Amino acid sequence: MKKKRIISALLICVFSFMLLGCEAKDANTKENADNQTETSNNKAQENETTKDESTKKNDNDKTKSEDIISKDKNNDNTKNSSEEKSAEKFYGTWIISKDLTTSKQITTYSSNDIKSIIGQKLIFSKEKATAFGESIDTLKQTIENPIYKKNVISKAKFEEEWKITFKDLGIQGNSVTEVNVSSSKGENTCDFLIVDDNTLVLSGGGVFLQLKK
Known part of the structure; x- marks a missing residue:
């Protein structure tokens, strides 16, 4: 009887260690999964931020380009107007x-x-x-x-x-x-x-x- 009790106790200890190991493994797995999720979210946010900055830069470049075209057009109009004024009416x-x-x-x-x-x-x-x-x-x-x-x-x-x-x-x-x-x-x-x-x-x-x- 004493021998059976000892064996039972040992078995209980072994099962306990096995359960603790599984729980630790599950915890590590969950932590890794959470870390991966957080990393993915951070990357997504970085990509979105980069996309927004790129869009904003393109919009700014487009606006600058339109401003330059408008300025050049105005300069041309002013130049043409000046040339017309310089032309004599008797021409x-x-x-x-x-x-x-x-x-x-x-x-x-x-x-x-x-x-x-x-x-x-x-x-x-x-x-x-x-x-x-x-x-x-x-x-x-x-x-x-x-x-x-x-x-x-x-x-x-x-x-x-x-x-x-x-x-x-x-x-x-x-x-x-x-x-x-x-x-x-x-x-x-x-x-x-x-x-x-x-x-x-x-x-x-x-x-x-x-x-x-």
């Missing part, structure tokens, strides 16, 4: 539409000369201009890279000097802007008066000719 193609010369003027043109040039075109631009002077042949000359010089003349001074009135030329007001056109060497020239945006008065050789766009 363009003009047609000799009418002879405004009165009998008081002494001219180098005959009546047939004037009739022959009615309807002829003249060009004024930044790159070139048509010349006009003492004879018909000057209309065949082109002023390259013309220099335009403006001068405001009072009504009284103009009428006294030219012996023709503003009314004869269709000019209103007490002054008019005269434009002298010449090449850099002063070889070819042309003179005209600005009446309005669509009307000029060409002068040369003692004649006054109305120009229309």
